[in-house]
Amino acid sequence: MTTETAPKQTSALDDAIAAIRDSILQGEFSPQQRLVEVDLCEQLGVSRAVVRNALLKLTTEGLVEHLPNRGVRVRAITLEEAIEIVETRAALESLGARKAAQRVSPEARQHLTSLREGIVAAVESGNLAEYSALHQQLDQFIRELSGHTTSSQILERLQAQGARHQFRLSFRPGRAATSAPEHLAIIDALLAEDPDAAAAATVAHLDGVIAAMREG
CATH class of the missing domain: 1.20.120.530 (GntR ligand-binding domain-like)
Structure with missing residues (x-):
């Protein structure tokens, strides 16, 4: 069971990262726009854990930023x-x-x-x-x-x-x-x-x- 589930979870995470990244790069999400986990879950059809991990990955890429007590937003590049x-x-x-x-x-x-x-x-x-x-x-x-x-x-x-x-x-x-x-x-x-x-x-x-x- 575990060996069959892991690849699906990895694929879901990769797909979520790619979808959010593309939305940012194509301007669907504006600079400094808040990214709400619940909304992204509904939009992408994935769990909250997947969305949270996707946002962490995009943070390391410099595309989003975590603000204390304010959630996550699209990082503005000057x-x-x-x-x-x-x-x-x-x-x-x-x-x-x-x-x-x-x-x-x-x-x-x-x-x-x-x-x-x-x-x-x-x-x-x-x-x-x-x-x-x-x-x-x-x-x-x-x-x-x-x-x-x-x-x-x-x-x-x-x-x-x-x-x-x-x-x-x-x-x-x-x-x-x-x-x-x-x-x-x-x-x-x-x-x-x-x-x-x-x-x-x-x-x-x-x-x-x-x-x-x-x-x-």
């Missing part, structure tokens, strides 16, 4: 904090890109080429949602390809914290026309298996992100 997050990401992602460029297999090359084609098509058709999804896939793939576990784990947490600011930035008019060539430069450097170029292209892209965030 612009300056978001910029600091991107600055930190630049150091780690350039390392990851450098490592990834040294590990490009035929399968990785095929996937990178497919992502490149998808990004070009999405921008040309004006499909910003698809473009946003593709550059997130590119970020994830580079982390996986790098084989650098420590930086990848830190980056996942940092990206979650700064995702709200970058999500809004992705849909700013004209932003895709600027950022798409930057993503393509990263892909081209990886396809060329050039670690220095991959690292430099990554830093240049994130410097551009910071500049755009400061412009508001």
